[in-house]
Amino acid sequence: MMIRRWAAAAAAILATVGFIGSAPLSWAAPNTPSSATVPVSVSELPEPPTAEEARAELDELTVAPEDDVPGYSRAKFPHWATQYGTCDTREVVLARDGEGVTQDGQCRASAGSWRSAYDGVVLDAASKIDIDHVVPLKEAWRSGASQWTTADRRAFANDLAHSQLIAVSARSNRTKSDRGPGAE
Template identity: 75%
Template sequence: MIGVIRHLRRTAIFTALSALAGLALTAAPATATPDVGTQASTGQAPSLRELPEPPDATKARELLGDLVVADEDDVPGYSRAKFPHWITQHGTCDTREVTLQRDGQDVVQDDQCRAVSGTWYSEYDGLTIDSASRIDIDHVVPLKEAWRSGASQWTTPERRAFANDLTDSQLIAVSAGSNRAKGDKDPGNWKPPLRSYWCTYSRAWISVKATYQLTANPAETNALSEMLDTCNA
């Protein structure tokens, strides 16, 4: 019965995300003029208000306690191609380009929605970067981590929704170096170098895992609990 309930909840989540994606694809004509960033350049880290706000620490700890804890083996068959991304969100803008616009300051995009100038603050390592080519869009819960904690059982449309989810706190623009150092590691094996970001990162990770009904291994949950402790520091 529990398995059936989880399946129904996950189906409802993906149905809602698919509906939002459909609205995004039809919300603007292909000739729409891309938005131009209007944030003032202050030399400081941009506000996190652009990133979908994860639950607060109290709620995150409650969600952490509700996650199914299980060892995660390498499930055969993984490929990034099984999580199609980046998809068109509106006009000529794909998920990467929308995230670059959302997370940057003074972002200017050309008529193909490519970021030609702007500044990005990488929350993971504290770097300020002025070239989009040096920015990666990180999946907070990596695609391969999702695969081995439940996504191997999803359909391709479900994996597409996960890989392009702008509704939950799953996508963030960070330095290419920090993203590639992280790879497919969970918090038991990698944490953002900036300890000051551990609180937000753990809350975001837990939120995504809970939303998508993904499992967590013991080392992962222990690390997440430790990171949540920094919320009160």
């Protein structure tokens, strides 16, 4: 059931952003380096779509075959960009997805707890948390990001506007690896 919810949410994201083979990034987070400089606060981050919204968005999804494009590297998707002050994307997601999160002077999560959406595990240290790209970077590459600019890939990898990033247990994220939303 957890996998189905994850797949539905990821597919809704694909539909929402017009992901398959698309560019430029009309969906870029409002605070990416190439966009406006107004910071995204934790209270402004979007909630995942409801199941009904996801189904409606899925109905509009254009499915195209993936290309097995050579040349993928995570380094081609600069991530954990500064969002505001000393807070990078990872720290913003940790603050958004955790309970009782406190941050030090460098914006690092120093205390809190997080429930991993993939396996339900509750973790008590940010070091045990991975920030997952619901649509993996490699999946994005195969689905058209290989043709994007580095700035567009940076915007995608740091997208706080479309529920693309979630805090999960490191174990569950590494088990998921670079498999896309359709993988079981």
